Amino acid sequence: MALAGGVGGAKLAAGLQAALPPGALTVIVNTGDDFEHWGLHICPDLDTVMYNLASVENPATGWGRRGDTFTTLAAMELLGGEDWFRLGDLDLAVHLRRTEWLRQGIHLTEVTDRLRRAFGVLSTILPMSDQPVRTLVHTDEGDLPFQHYFVRRRCEPCVIDVTFVGADSATLTDAIQHALDRADLIVLCPSNPYLSIDPILSVGGMRRRLRHLRAPKVAVAPIVGGRALKGPAAKMMVEMGHEVSPRTVADHYGDLLSGFVLDQADAEMAEAIDVPVMVTDTIMSDLKSKTRLAQTVLDFGLQLAAGHRQPAPKGSPETQS
């Protein structure tokens, strides 16, 4: 099972899907970024994961659909509609269908399942909750809803803190409970810890549930060589007074983790991290590199599970590279 946000998480999810038997992967996806736009219910991370698992994603951006056009968007601009969030014509069909189903009272979990089946995706994609949880970014320019911070203001405001409105009262879905019961390994994908993984962990009971799982929990660092591979993770670390490094990510997840995967560019960090570490190449440029990283993470998980049952053999897996 994987916990994922948008682009980075979706890439590793695609790798895990390729490395595992068909239908074996379950991805729990952040919905803290969801918002209403043009009167439609937009779930950016769910769509990014689905498009990547269906291999229809735009490889240039990592989000949106390959070969999409923007005819409706151009027409909306002329009608004074909001144009800061770029919805493509192909993409729009998903938002229309989802919104129609949600208005009929169908839960997001079921809506998401219908959509992924229509896209021929065999993996299970689960929203982190069926109740709304909204990521609110507290900045030096005031409190901004996630998409306003992320897209409209291009992550420019300085981040003070992040909260998840509704998380306390949101509950884990039956589908997530069931998936957690059956999980052999939990992978925290290389998504932004503050904006993509924390919302998932914030849903009522999720953190405690993960902590009590026997399955190993492995995070993959979204920071490589002092930079975020994508998005504002590094900038936020600076703004919140942290070192820009994989160690900050490992410290952030703390005792939730059984193991940590970092890039070979940061191999010297391995010593400073409190859990077993796997050093590997974490850059995912194509399906081959995504699958290779996924396989490494899966092997690492197997080692950790074995180590959980018996004392870890000397030099493994902490020192493996």
Next chain:
Amino acid sequence: MALAGGVGGAKLAAGLQAALPPGALTVIVNTGDDFEHWGLHICPDLDTVMYNLASVENPATGWGRRGDTFTTLAAMELLGGEDWFRLGDLDLAVHLRRTEWLRQGIHLTEVTDRLRRAFGVLSTILPMSDQPVRTLVHTDEGDLPFQHYFVRRRCEPCVIDVTFVGADSATLTDAIQHALDRADLIVLCPSNPYLSIDPILSVGGMRRRLRHLRAPKVAVAPIVGGRALKGPAAKMMVEMGHEVSPRTVADHYGDLLSGFVLDQADAEMAEAIDVPVMVTDTIMSDLKSKTRLAQTVLDFGLQLAAGHRQPAPKGSPETQS
């Protein structure tokens, strides 16, 4: 002022707009065809009139937008969405914007005004009511909502009757009341009398209000040479046991009319019609022919208004051609 449904009405409205000073025309438009599709509020006749007045209509169909594409529709088909009503990508922007505004509680009259301004239309376009009125077609296959009869079933079922659900409790808007007070001439456009003009007349008080107006009321026949120029008007006349002729239209409107315009192909009918008749070429193939017909209708209206004040001179306008 013009009362209009879709394509035929929109064509004459475009001619009237060209013949009158900028901003002088008001068109009251049928909303009995409105429906929800893909979770959006679709107003087919309002859009057809607006697109024609903005000169962005698809000349091949008379409805929809010129040069539109169907990318979202194709994607919706793959998602199992309804695909029997062809919404184009440019067109879609209007439905999204309208639905967004309506959900914010803005009345359809105001929404329609915002849209026509965004399209640079100087004429006023008024929905027949801000309350929902739904045309229900009673057929030998049962009761069908208008679009299901018209688009989905392609007018194939045999029509027994037509009713307008909600018409009794719907009220005339202030904008319509005000426009009626100021109207010099009321033109019943060559739209389907049963499906396009009757819904407008059925809104609470509209028929009585028109009857008491001093301004002449002139209808243009949508039947030429025993055939409907567009749509199922002729087929419906047969099914409801009427002669397929302009006379059936004139009889249908009855004492509401001050004058009637019919095509030269039906010149011999003039004698059989109870109100003053203008015979002219009513076929509208381009803006020139639309404007010419509009000018003829306007001149006829002036004559009727003059005749209302003094006895009509011999041989005019009944025998004019």
